[in-house]
Amino acid sequence: MKVLYLWDGSAFIYRSFFALPPLTTKDGFPTGAIYGFLRSIFALIKAEKPKYFVVAFDHPAQTHRERVYVHYKAKRPKMPDPLKLQIPKIKEMVTLLGINLMEMEGYEADDIIASVTAKALDLGFNVNIYSPDKDILQLVKDGKVAVVNPMNGEVFDEKKVLEKFGVPPMLIPDYLALVGDKTDNIEGVKGVGPKTAIKILNRYKGVENILANWESFKAAFPQADRESLEKSYQLVKLYQVDINISEEDLRMKDPKINPLKAMMEELEFKSLLKDLGGIYKTTQQKTLF
Numbered sequence: 001m002k003v004l005y006l007w008d009g010s011a012f013i014y015r016s017f018f019a020l021p022p023l024t025t026k027d028g029f030p031t032g033a034i035y036g037f038l039r040s041i042f043a044l045i046k047a048e049k050p051k052y053f054v055v056a057f058d059h060p061a062q063t064h065r066e067r068v069y070v071h072y073k074a075k076r077p078k079m080p081d082p083l084k085l086q087i088p089k090i091k092e093m094v095t096l097l098g099i100n101l102m103e104m105e106g107y108e109a110d111d112i113i114a115s116v117t118a119k120a121l122d123l124g125f126n127v128n129i130y131s132p133d134k135d136i137l138q139l140v141k142d143g144k145v146a147v148v149n150p151m152n153g154e155v156f157d158e159k160k161v162l163e164k165f166g167v168p169p170m171l172i173p174d175y176l177a178l179v180g181d182k183t184d185n186i187e188g189v190k191g192v193g194p195k196t197a198i199k200i201l202n203r204y205k206g207v208e209n210i211l212a213n214w215e216s217f218k219a220a221f222p223q224a225d226r227e228s229l230e231k232s233y234q235l236v237k238l239y240q241v242d243i244n245i246s247e248e249d250l251r252m253k254d255p256k257i258n259p260l261k262a263m264m265e266e267l268e269f270k271s272l273l274k275d276l277g278g279i280y281k282t283t284q285q286k287t288l289f
Contacts, residue, residue: 002052004120004250005044008131009055009101010109012037013090015132015150017083025268030082034267037090040150041097042275044130052125052250055094056112057103089263096260098253107239110136114238116245117145123247135176135236137161140169166198174207177233186232190223207233255280 016036023032044050094101102112110133117127117139127145129136139145140156147156154160162168167175178197180188192200200217204210207229210217214226257280264273 002123002125002247003048003050004052004054004116004125004127005048005050006113006116006120006127006129007053007055008109008113008129008133008136009037009090009094010058011131011133012040012150013083013087016040017080017086022082025266029267030085031267031269033083033086034090034093035269035272038093038264038269038272039275041094041099042272042279045097046275046279051252052247053252054100054102054116054250056109056116057091057101058108059103059105089267093260093263096256096263098255100250100252104241107241111239111241114139115241115243116250118240119243119245120250121145123250125250134165134181135172135238137165138169138172138238166194167201171201171206173233173236173238174201176236177207177229180232181236184235186235187228188232189221189225189229192221192224 013033016039017033020032020036022030023035024030091101102116103109104112107115110131113129113131113136117129120127121141121144126143127139129139129145129147130150131147132149132151136147137156140147140158140161142158148154149156156164158169161172165172165175175194175197176186176188178189178192178200179194180186200210204213204217211226211230218224218226257276260276261273264276
């Protein structure tokens with residue numbers, strides 16, 4: 001069975017930066033996000049020994065969602081400068097590890113994950129996605145696509161999504177459009193919480209059907225705004241971009257150990273240097289040192 005491991009790299013960067021105390025080299029260069037990111041990567045490589053691995057990153061350019069809604073994610077604080085400094089090194093180390101790095105102008109990591117997942121399924125893969133974002137759960141498909149929340153290790157199949165949110169994976173965008181998402185500054189429908197959203201979706205079966213029967217919905221929820229709901233739905237649905245990738249494009253390459261060691265020594269990662277040697281001895285890679 002071919003399994004593709006798909007990582008939300010941008011989410012892992014933020015998680016690593018804020019989860020760990022500030023770390024720096026002797027010269028004062030910040031390293032906490034790099035350290036946390038690498039530690040997570042090494043843990044997965046050691047546990048799963050992936051043959052196919054992709055890390056997706058947000059692109060710094062304006063996204064399609066920001067064109068739809070200028071206030072999308074506006075309430076999030078700006079990226080701290082110490083984190084900005086670490087991102088190029090994280091991306092360089094991902095590539096040196098032989099992991100495929102993907103980012104696309106105008107799209108977020110979530111969209112890349114959705115696009116790669118669709119293509120991987122066509123190529124006969126099962127897909128394990130590592131991301132804490134709720135909107136990623138719309139991709140879950142029993143026997144084919146599972147989502148792992150790296151914050152707590154929760155594994156989501158269709159049953160788990162239904163248990164936690166009261167709707168199946170395919171209705172996660174509809175659910176989020178109704179209840180909103182403060183993290184991304186998505187409004188939702190005023191007065192509609194999780195329980196009400198489930199009742200609405202049991203009746204209407206989705207936002208598109210709500211919009212097609214707007215008068216009856218508006219009668220029940222007079223505070224609802226059609227334009228706002230349409231916009232929220234656009235924001236939470238993942239874009240699938242037609243990307244031309246093959247099985248070989250997803251396969252891990254041989255890591256470049258000497259440059260990796262040099263970078264890790266520069267960043268003063270003594271414990272991770274030991275992990276690096278141990279991992280690749282156990283995975284029996286060739287010509288590494």
